[in-house]
Amino acid sequence: MKVILKETIDTLGIVGTECKVAPGYARNYLFPHGKAIEATPQNRKVIEQARLKFELQIAKEKKLAQEMAERVKGIECTIKAKVYEEIRLYGSVTTHDIKAALDAQNVNIERRSILLAEPIKIAGEYKVPVRLYKDVEPEITVKVVGEAASV
DSSP states (O other): OEEESSSSTTTBTTOEEEEOOOOHHHIIITTTTSSOOOOOOOHHHHHHEEEEEHHHHHHHHHHHHHHHHHHHTOOOEEEEEEEEEEEEEEEEEOOOHHHHHHHTTTTTOGGGBBSSSOOEEEEEEEEEEEEEEETTTOOOEEEEEEEEOOO
């Protein structure tokens, strides 16, 4: 089913784009939450008239994302984890742990925006990209510090 997005959705596209989605996804999520409308000729005309408004909204979102990227760039967060053999972690450090460390520093970033390829299982320093907008991905530094496990 073809829909026209009324707001930016990371997995689908930006405001005003026409994309193809599963009918159930459109019916059960996009339409009830007001995130999209069905792509009919009449709706295309309405969206075309509102195109300027959408372009201003896109520019505003991108500008906000770039400002946030400047604040986020260079942030370091330290996460303490129990280790064995000096560097190997019991368990792993995931996006939940990174989000909690960022929240403690009053940095508000959504967990799904943290692009951690796989959980961190060895103590050390890591550069982790954060997707704030389509082309805006600053890196934060995550230091995983080991603390000896009590036996």
